Amino acid sequence: MIVYPIAKINLGLLITEKRADGFHNLETIFYPVPVQDDLEVVYASEFQISITGIDLQEDPTSNLVVKAYQLLKDDFDLPPVRIHLHKNIPVGAGLGGGSADASYMLKLLSDLFQLQLDQQKLMDYALQLGSDCPFFINPKPVFARGRGERLEGIPIDLSGYYLVLVKPPVHVSTAEAYQHVCPAQGRISLKAISKFPVRRWRGNVTNQFEKYVFDKHPEIGGLKQKLYDMGAVFSLMSGSGSAVFGLFRTEKKSIHSYFPNNYRLFSQKL
Structure with a gap:
C-alpha cells in the first residue's frame, strides 16, 4: 500500500505563552500544500525500513514512521512489515514533513490491517508522535491553538494562487528557535486576520520566529525580500524555518534563475 504525505505552510505563527509542561501555546493557521513524500508499506517476514531521496543523516529505525x-x-x-520512504519534502524547513509521514503511516496501517481507527483515535495517536501531527490526519486549512493540536476548520481558499517555496541549504533547530522566542499575544488574532484579503496580509500576518531566525541566518530573511521583489502578494517563513514561501497571482517561470543551484525550489498552482 502506498500513500503520499503532503507538506504544510504556516499562514502566520504566534507563540502566546510558555506552558508549565515545557511546551508552548501557539496560534497559527496550517495550510496544506502539494509537496509530497512517498510512503509504501507491505507485508514482510521481518521488519525492514529503507529511505531514499533526501539524505536524512539519521538511523532509519529512529524515523517517525x-x-x-x-x-x-x-x-x-x-x-512485520517492510517500509520504504522516499523523502522529497525538505527537512529542517518548517514544512512538517516528518509529522506528515508519521500521521500518514498511522492512517496507512489502520487501513492495511483493518484496525478501524476513527479520525479522533488517529488524532490521539498522532499527538503522541508530535504536536503538529494531528493536522495531517485530515489535512485541510485549520486555525490551530494549544500545542498545535486544537484544530478548527477555517474558510481560507488559496486556489488560483501560485506558490513558490524556497528552502536554502540551512537547517534551523526547532528547539533552538523556541528557546529564543519571546511569547506574546498578537494585537489581533490570526483567526480574524484570515478574513482579510491576501493583499492585506503583508505587515499584519506575522511569524514570531522570523526575528531570531533572520538575525542568525540573514540569507533566510533575504529570501523573503527576494520573493516580494519578484512580485509576491504575500511572503512568510514557514514554521521555525528555514523554508520561505511566496504567494503570486501569476506563475513565476524559470524560478531556478532567481536562486542558487543548492536551493530546493517548488513552484505549483494551489
Missing part, C-alpha cells in the same frame, strides 16, 4: 508503527504495535498485534 517507525515510531508510528511501534506505537500501534503496542496496542495491536501487527505483523
Whole structure:
C-alpha cells in the first residue's frame, strides 16, 4: 500500500505563552500544500525500513514512521512489515514533513490491517508522535491553538494562487528557535486576520520566529525580500524555518534563475 504525505505552510505563527509542561501555546493557521513524500508499506517476514531521496543523516529505525508503527504495535498485534520512504519534502524547513509521514503511516496501517481507527483515535495517536501531527490526519486549512493540536476548520481558499517555496541549504533547530522566542499575544488574532484579503496580509500576518531566525541566518530573511521583489502578494517563513514561501497571482517561470543551484525550489498552482 502506498500513500503520499503532503507538506504544510504556516499562514502566520504566534507563540502566546510558555506552558508549565515545557511546551508552548501557539496560534497559527496550517495550510496544506502539494509537496509530497512517498510512503509504501507491505507485508514482510521481518521488519525492514529503507529511505531514499533526501539524505536524512539519521538511523532509519529512529524515523517517525517507525515510531508510528511501534506505537500501534503496542496496542495491536501487527505483523512485520517492510517500509520504504522516499523523502522529497525538505527537512529542517518548517514544512512538517516528518509529522506528515508519521500521521500518514498511522492512517496507512489502520487501513492495511483493518484496525478501524476513527479520525479522533488517529488524532490521539498522532499527538503522541508530535504536536503538529494531528493536522495531517485530515489535512485541510485549520486555525490551530494549544500545542498545535486544537484544530478548527477555517474558510481560507488559496486556489488560483501560485506558490513558490524556497528552502536554502540551512537547517534551523526547532528547539533552538523556541528557546529564543519571546511569547506574546498578537494585537489581533490570526483567526480574524484570515478574513482579510491576501493583499492585506503583508505587515499584519506575522511569524514570531522570523526575528531570531533572520538575525542568525540573514540569507533566510533575504529570501523573503527576494520573493516580494519578484512580485509576491504575500511572503512568510514557514514554521521555525528555514523554508520561505511566496504567494503570486501569476506563475513565476524559470524560478531556478532567481536562486542558487543548492536551493530546493517548488513552484505549483494551489
